[in-house]
Amino acid sequence: MKRTTSLGILCLVILTVLVFGHVLEATNADKRAADGPLSKETETCIECHRIFSPGIVGDWRKSRHAQVTPKVGLSKPALERRVSAEQIPEKLSAVVVGCYECHSLNAGSHTDHFDHFDMKINVVVSPNDCKVCHAKEADEYGASKKAHALENLDKNPVYSLLVDSITSLKAVKGGKMVNLGSSENAKKETCYACHGTEVKMKGMKKISTDLGDIEVPDLTNLPNHGVGRLNPDGSRGACSACHARHSFSIEVARKPYTCSQCHLEPDIPAYNVYMESKHGNIFASKYQQYRFDAVPWVAGRDFTVPTCAVCHNSLVVDENGQIVRTRNHDFGSSLWVRIFGLIYSHPQPKDGRTYMIRNKDGLPLPTAFAGQLASEFLIDRKEQEKRRLAMEKTCRACHSRSWTEGHFQKFAQTLVETDTMVGAATAFLDEAWKRRLADRTNPFDERLEHLWLRQWLFFGNSVRYGSAMSGPDYAAFKNGWWELSSNLEHMKSIVHRPKR
């Protein structure tokens, strides 16, 4: 009997280990076990919407919001916290973050507030609502160029002219081209899809549903999840641009696919260059072995190559708990130079509202036509140096000091060289304007001007991104030096076209 007892106990011990292991595994694999209750209101929402929008409910159920109460979130050690507010209202704190918790906030400021089957809710959840728990992130974001992306187009007559030149309808009548002007629709489907639209309350409208006719707010310019969206509560931006839909996933935001929606070739080939780089190669190979939902995010353990988020906005630590870089939702704030040429590369603007810049030519552009910086509106050398050194520190988590410095020396020279190649194209255009081969009234609407635009917006940018993140094809044959040189020769062949 002793033997059987021992056997039994042995079994029990091993079983405990196994069962515990299983439970742990299950917890990791399926996080659906909530640690707190749903609010009564959210329960009511779900009761109907699991029938009328099952995808939304299903998406939310898999989210962290559906699992964890703000109270638990607040109780974590500083480095592990995902909520930055010091305090969260008791009513919100004790339940998981459900439909009603987000769609009912700050009712007073929401022009889209309405009565929906006896629930008082808002259609749009804005950064100002997310701020209740994520205060620091909302504030940082609010100061960024991204938050002002719509106004930075709309309030800048140069950019507005570019948007109009591209999107205006054209017709050909009697052999002549006629400009029919730009529709709101074409703008929304192109530039404003990323930059954001103005979502305004027009009034209530009646819609037919399976439960009969109901009244809902009639909002302008939706769907849109642009980064600088103007919301019906007056706030700017859409957190869902990156933390998409109802899973609000940190994993989705940290993977490069999110950034790729706006930052892609031909004008901003950040994603394309990344995927072609050594970083992107290894990411594509190994990302299934990485952890994208860890907070803090541990370099060398949770990932071995960076995604966009690692270098541009996440909190990253090392295995010893030392901070590699701090979290910041004003993504430009860790950059010392803006490689997106307008028309040349330049130090980052001081203020997210770039429409307030004035250059030497009197235009709201960070550089003048001949290259001078609008320095007063741009960060100074000291601030640039500080930011560059912080970036180098991030690189040095995986690269030697020599390697890192060598990289940024190459990058700095690339900026000088690409600006020279843009300057050459600009000189050709200027000559063409002087010789009346083109008309400078609108610099964006003639054949030669289109070639000029490609030079700075497509080819100069590609080489700079290629150099910044080591994707050599984008510096070479794919919109790179090959095109910089070939396009310039093309411009020359037009400006100097020989008579036959």
Added chain:
Amino acid sequence: MKRTTSLGILCLVILTVLVFGHVLEATNADKRAADGPLSKETETCIECHRIFSPGIVGDWRKSRHAQVTPKVGLSKPALERRVSAEQIPEKLSAVVVGCYECHSLNAGSHTDHFDHFDMKINVVVSPNDCKVCHAKEADEYGASKKAHALENLDKNPVYSLLVDSITSLKAVKGGKMVNLGSSENAKKETCYACHGTEVKMKGMKKISTDLGDIEVPDLTNLPNHGVGRLNPDGSRGACSACHARHSFSIEVARKPYTCSQCHLEPDIPAYNVYMESKHGNIFASKYQQYRFDAVPWVAGRDFTVPTCAVCHNSLVVDENGQIVRTRNHDFGSSLWVRIFGLIYSHPQPKDGRTYMIRNKDGLPLPTAFAGQLASEFLIDRKEQEKRRLAMEKTCRACHSRSWTEGHFQKFAQTLVETDTMVGAATAFLDEAWKRRLADRTNPFDERLEHLWLRQWLFFGNSVRYGSAMSGPDYAAFKNGWWELSSNLEHMKSIVHRPKR
């Protein structure tokens, strides 16, 4: 002793749970454990082919065909059934679906039927063979534009002229370009690779193998797995175009990579737009957590964003078992508009055989040169409305009614606007023809005509796909409005080239 007994029993209970869990897990992870026997014939095939084509045997072994007998398939509840035939011959029904089961069907109609080491088999397995178990799918597919993709090129003189203009060999002799005509090879490697080739029996040929010389059918135009392939049994199409190779995987067919083989930029950027969209972003991030082999496919549980298959052909239900959309293998049948401009967007054709259309100009095209619809051959407004509402229902699984309606309003206006921009280019071309700057005999072979073709085939299409599936870069700088406007200006600069 009682304690040890209880311990033992406890262990047993827990073990049972664990073991059962393990078995379940193993079943999911490795489906190689067949539920039915192999036929004797298939056993014979495998005996040799595991040596002579180990990759094919390995691929098949991992397939559902190798695991499940049609009898078991037939026994499933209606929504879970993957076989649509009401009855399946007893001989096939009791064994798993192996080599011989497919390669021996309908011998009488197969001109590629032959004797292979005493087995009577066909080289090609055609949709008509798959139909024995998948009757409904084969019938639906047979009525589609895809099934007629080869004939829709070959029997349409306009498209044939385009194919020839692109693929014909050119030489330069004495400074003049000479058209040497188009080879069958160049056509097979380009247009017909997707559209399909005609696979005909030429006779038997001798080939050398490690077992000595053997005789096999000599078939024309293979390899090919184009969607409109003409098979040696007279049937149309290749199910393997999407359910690729010997795994016949529903998972592969449901992922966007399959569609991407033909539906990609610059002419049909459906895949590229999808990957740039919010849907594509989330898919790329989360697809490893989705279930792609579930039948029925549950929105919100098996996936949280759609792939191509969700909106265009799969059976989708919600967690309550309600049908979101029905399965249909005539993919065009759920579309109300054809955004692939020919040369303008237009309502979907009524019949899969588009070569039967006649427009106002007397040509087999759905729209006339000046834009009029060949309405008689296209679905009417009522049918369009019906199909659009069915699509909206799918969207509403995850989006509100307002969001959905807003989306399709934008889309409708985009069609009008892109058709206008194509019309402008067409007017320039027409003027150039009239002024003898180009020759209208072949509209596809001169510089200005090539710019015109880019306008409708590349740029118009890109904007429409970008709008349909919310990939703004393809509506903007990447072959979008930027190119629509820039290309038109380019055409103008040629038509109105100033004298110097």
Added chain:
Amino acid sequence: MKRTTSLGILCLVILTVLVFGHVLEATNADKRAADGPLSKETETCIECHRIFSPGIVGDWRKSRHAQVTPKVGLSKPALERRVSAEQIPEKLSAVVVGCYECHSLNAGSHTDHFDHFDMKINVVVSPNDCKVCHAKEADEYGASKKAHALENLDKNPVYSLLVDSITSLKAVKGGKMVNLGSSENAKKETCYACHGTEVKMKGMKKISTDLGDIEVPDLTNLPNHGVGRLNPDGSRGACSACHARHSFSIEVARKPYTCSQCHLEPDIPAYNVYMESKHGNIFASKYQQYRFDAVPWVAGRDFTVPTCAVCHNSLVVDENGQIVRTRNHDFGSSLWVRIFGLIYSHPQPKDGRTYMIRNKDGLPLPTAFAGQLASEFLIDRKEQEKRRLAMEKTCRACHSRSWTEGHFQKFAQTLVETDTMVGAATAFLDEAWKRRLADRTNPFDERLEHLWLRQWLFFGNSVRYGSAMSGPDYAAFKNGWWELSSNLEHMKSIVHRPKR
């Protein structure tokens, strides 16, 4: 009691199975449990570097190098061996492959050897160092075109002129374009990023660290991991180009993302064509179910479609242990034809040093301007045939003999046809030179010459890769036949531009 004893024993048996299964699983999932000790020196390295470069240490820890001693590696059966050296020095053999083991080798030949906190180490680990364990691979690689990729540019005046023409800075002064020459920087960021730079010791330099100032070697032209890098020990190449960073992963090297870093559109669209092919489609869908670290690599079991490595360099066997293809790190050695046109397709060069070739025109190019092969420097028909048959054998692991032969017949004809289309463009250019419409001194710097270059480097290549690996879009609208024909017409429109 008997019952409880039996129960206990039953439990024990089942537990043993379960626990054993768990252990096995854990071993597969997490390979961190080393089978041998770290050297004292490596322990010292890690002590500091886990603080100063935690990402490198973390990456290495997950590598096979950190788990397995060379002794264990040497003890494997021949087909499973990853080390090809017959003998490995005892000192290296008994410890896992750590920092010091690699960074201290062959000190005598390393000009970058230095004293680093009392450790004598080299900065760069070169192929000659890797050769200590991976002798066969290093030798094969050393003979390849890749190993000579830098010299093949630098010592070939034609290619050097192309590099300079593309990357030289241009300015416009007084309306005239001025060539300011090509910077080392621009070359490093473009062509030499893939081809490799010359890494030379300049002397020691002082750098500031958190531990105070230290002296380290000052090396030229880093960062770089080009395939033909000249290292400070005089060796050629960088194994890390494919076995990237400190995980030295066979998995990363076998996935197509590694190859994609250099072999991508527009000039070498191998990756793009692969991803568009049926192979790429299925890879994208199923690769998570494949095993990429198995040696040997079993077709049909470890993978069901090939990646680049399967057909071009890996050892592949079938489930019966038969060799499908042998391993070879001279990747060109399994190819019979070079489809990368220079300017026409041609048999593979005999020697990796292509700068030694002389064609009929006296230039170091494999084909002459008018098409004649520099046959003396290229493999003969017999060798071509041998290599093609070896490739067909690989294909036949998954495809029938007819299918395989049909594929390569199409491919052969595509080569003839694309060369014809390149020849036509070349004839136009020749005529333009004769008529003084362009100047032949530099064939790479004028508008018409740029169109000519696109014809062979972008469009001819795209069609050939598209045909070789069955990605029809790259043979059709995406840089394929459409562009081959349209670009030729464009050249014609310039050469024959009518007077108005």
